[in-house]
Amino acid sequence: MSALRVVEPAARPTGTSLRRCQVLGVLNVTPDSFSDGGRFAAAAAAVARGIELVRQGADIVDVGGESTRPGAVRVDEAEESRRVIPVIHALSAAGVRVSVDTMRASVAEQALAAGAVMVNDVSGGLADPAMLPLIAAAQTRCVLMHWRAHSEVMDAFAGYHAVVEEVCLELSKRVDAALAAGVGADRIVLDPGLGFAKNAEHNWSLLAGLPALRDLGFPLLIGASRKRFLADCVDYGGLAPDNPLDRDDASSAVAALAAAGGAWGVRVHTVAPAAAAVRVASRISAAGFGGR
């Protein structure tokens, strides 16, 4: 008799595996994204878009009401709340896991009351001294991103001798501040802040420096999607490097590499290919890629 037996495959990571890199779908509720037809129509369109992002594979929808692009001028607090809170409320009520992308504790507090499950502070708690105490009191998960200055002036702060080491050092200072404020270590996600007071070479170095960032000992979020530095890769097929939408394929490539490199999450505008990318990375990692 043949010794050949059908062996049941070992349990495999599923699409909902906790170890799989999380996909954060970007939902920017700003006038340039959703302005047609007035405030109510804009909120309804944003909610529909958020639900569509989940359908395409987003694990979390990251809702922001203030542009942080280089040169962007700040919106006032009341306007930021008016933009995001109704959207967060409706998405949370629909069962969507929402994070709020804000530097303001007051907006974060309202967002948490409206159902948000995570605070994504691109300033890592630096812009508003009330932010870390709020996160501590709410015991919510937070993203602390590497940040040096507000978007209007941040390009003047893009000077580094050794970008990976300096970003690691500055992030660990944010961790210290968060822990001192009472934030639980298990609540913290770190983000190198690609494009924030960084030029293209800095961003590439930080992506190459993922192992050093991981050595900080916290989950890592990577936000490369549609950013300017990816224009370097858009030199084929009639693509327009200056058009952020034409950087989507490069964004998905970064998502795959970040996930394979052990990132906890990727923040992306176009979700479906990133959802595929993180699943591919998960399967390759499970098969032994990188010895993990």
Ligand code: PMM
């Ligand atoms: N980038 C932007 C906004 N929020 N949040 C985190 N954690 N990481 C990022 O890299 C990040 C962010 C700017 O991008 P957008 O204007 O295209 O949303």
